[in-house]
Amino acid sequence: MASQSDHKATIIDGKAIAQTIRSEIAVEVRNLSQKYDKVPGLAVVIVGSRKDSQSYVSMKRKACAEVGITSVDVDLPENVSQDDLIAKVHKLNVNPDVHGILVQLPLPRHINEEKVLSEISIEKDVDGFHPLNIGKLAMKGREPLFLPCTPKGCLELLSRSGISITGKKVVVVGRSNIVGLPVALLLLQANATVTVVHSHTLDPESIIRQADIIIAAAGHAMMVKGGWIKPGAAIIDVGTNAIDDSRKKSGYRLVGDVDFQEACQYLSQVQRLCSHSDVQQPRVDVIPPQQEFLQISSDDFINQELLRRDVRNLMPTSTECQSSLMPSDNLPGPAHDLVGVNTDHITGIVIKAKDELLLMATVGYPL
Ligand SMILES: NC(=O)C1=CN([C@@H]2O[C@H](COP(=O)(O)OP(=O)(O)OC[C@H]3O[C@@H](n4cnc5c(N)ncnc54)[C@H](OP(=O)(O)O)[C@@H]3O)[C@@H](O)[C@H]2O)C=CC1
Numbered sequence: 001m002a003s004q005s006d007h008k009a010t011i012i013d014g015k016a017i018a019q020t021i022r023s024e025i026a027v028e029v030r031n032l033s034q035k036y037d038k039v040p041g042l043a044v045v046i047v048g049s050r051k052d053s054q055s056y057v058s059m060k061r062k063a064c065a066e067v068g069i070t071s072v073d074v075d076l077p078e079n080v081s082q083d084d085l086i087a088k089v090h091k092l093n094v095n096p097d098v099h100g101i102l103v104q105l106p107l108p109r110h111i112n113e114e115k116v117l118s119e120i121s122i123e124k125d126v127d128g129f130h131p132l133n134i135g136k137l138a139m140k141g142r143e144p145l146f147l148p149c150t151p152k153g154c155l156e157l158l159s160r161s162g163i164s165i166t167g168k169k170v171v172v173v174g175r176s177n178i179v180g181l182p183v184a185l186l187l188l189q190a191n192a193t194v195t196v197v198h199s200h201t202l203d204p205e206s207i208i209r210q211a212d213i214i215i216a217a218a219g220h221a222m223m224v225k226g227g228w229i230k231p232g233a234a235i236i237d238v239g240t241n242a243i244d245d246s247r248k249k250s251g252y253r254l255v256g257d258v259d260f261q262e263a264c265q266y267l268s269q270v271q272r273l274c275s276h277s278d279v280q281q282p283r284v285d286v287i288p289p290q291q292e293f294l295q296i297s298s299d300d301f302i303n304q305e306l307l308r309r310d311v312r313n314l315m316p317t318s319t320e321c322q323s324s325l326m327p328s329d330n331l332p333g334p335a336h337d338l339v340g341v342n343t344d345h346i347t348g349i350v351i352k353a354k355d356e357l358l359l360m361a362t363v364g365y366p367l
């Protein structure tokens with residue numbers, strides 16, 4: 001996790017964490033097989049030959065092999081009827097060697113996904129897509145039998161990276177049944193204050209900028225820009241988007257929903273600010289009383305010493321603070337009061353003059 005002394009964005013190594021989790025599961029599977037003389041079985045059902053689905057399914061089957069879970073492969077043709085698919089699911093429901101059933105989505109258009117998913121026995125619904133499982137996830141004090149894997153993975157990444165959730169402002173970008181909605185529900189259960197951004201959300205940038213934690217799951221390549229991220233924020237980028245890349249043999253490369261390069265550059269720049277006074281300044285948004293947004297350099301407003309201090313020492317009465325924050329000629333009126341900052345870590349400074357919000361500096365450093 002990023003610390004005050006870090007000068008660049010810290011990268012959560014999802015691959016390494018996944019490897020650790022797989023090793024832990026392998027031990028559990030070994031213990032189970034020793035105790036019960038049986039290994040867990042996962043049925044992975046795929047309909048048709050979509051390239052992306054085949055690639056995800058083969059990843060799942062490989063992961064099963066790696067940890068010692070038996071993968072029961074069910075590959076059905078694109079034109080399989082809904083009744084035949086449901087009959088297959090029913091067979092798997094009663095197969096004692098199958099403990100989990102996963103029907104890869106999306107299904108072909110002629111098949112009703114909702115109907116098929118509701119036919120999976122809730123005891124074997126490892127994707128957690130059964131309405132009863134999702135319903136329990138949404139209710140206080142109820143325990144779903146299975147949690148959807150990607151949302152669960154997001155929380156694992158956070159907890160294994162030492163990022164606490166309780167009390168944090170989390171913005172989830174996306175509200176799909178697979179990722180956005182269940183991850184928002186899980187975060188709510190973990191005592192976060194959750195905002196969900198979707199395709200009808202007005203001004204997503206200003207909402208995302210308030211987040212301590214961002215879960216990006218919109219399926220929209222690099223939509224979250226570096227400047228949208230509050231310094232110190234943790235980001236889990238779920239998006240997997242293929243974009244054209246002539247330098248690749250395949251002709252494409254995968255990118256997330258967050259502009260990774262830009263985010264790292266932006267965060268590094270802001271974090272360096274805390275210890276070097278000569279570096280380029282981050283952007284600062286100024287909100288004049290007319291509510292117009294202006295972008296200016298923070299040079300004129302904030303000195304380095306101020307940023308290094310504990311927020312609690314920066315009380316409105318501090319003349320030093322006021323003079324250091326006093327803009328030369330941009331802001332009218334008498335001394336400005338420093339009225340609000342996040343107390344855990346300096347993530348924003350709000351200055352008031354004559355009870356009007358005049359300036360909000362989105363600079364600071366993480367814990
Ligand atoms: N790594 C993993 O394990 C997984 C990764 N993924 C990846 O995550 C991404 C999302 O997948 P999935 O949830 O299935 O996608 P869906 O297309 O089902 O849902 C996308 C969601 O994002 C919202 N959205 C779309 N565009 C915007 C936008 N410009 N601003 C804000 N919100 C937007 C949509 O809003 P609305 O509801 O209004 O339409 C919708 O709720 C994809 O890139 C996918 O490949 C998915 C599953 C697992």
Ligand SMILES: Nc1nc(=O)c2c([nH]1)NC[C@@H]1CN(c3ccc(C(=O)N[C@@H](CCC(=O)O)C(=O)O)cc3)C=[N+]21
Pocket residue numbers: 055056102103104105106127149150178239240254
């Ligand atoms: N019943 C069902 N359950 C699912 O969980 C499900 C599904 N249907 N349908 C489609 C989505 C999509 N999905 C992904 C899984 C892993 C990666 C993933 O691991 N991506 C790698 C790269 C993969 C690659 O190299 O191709 C990465 O992000 O680094 C992405 C997407 C699961 N889904």
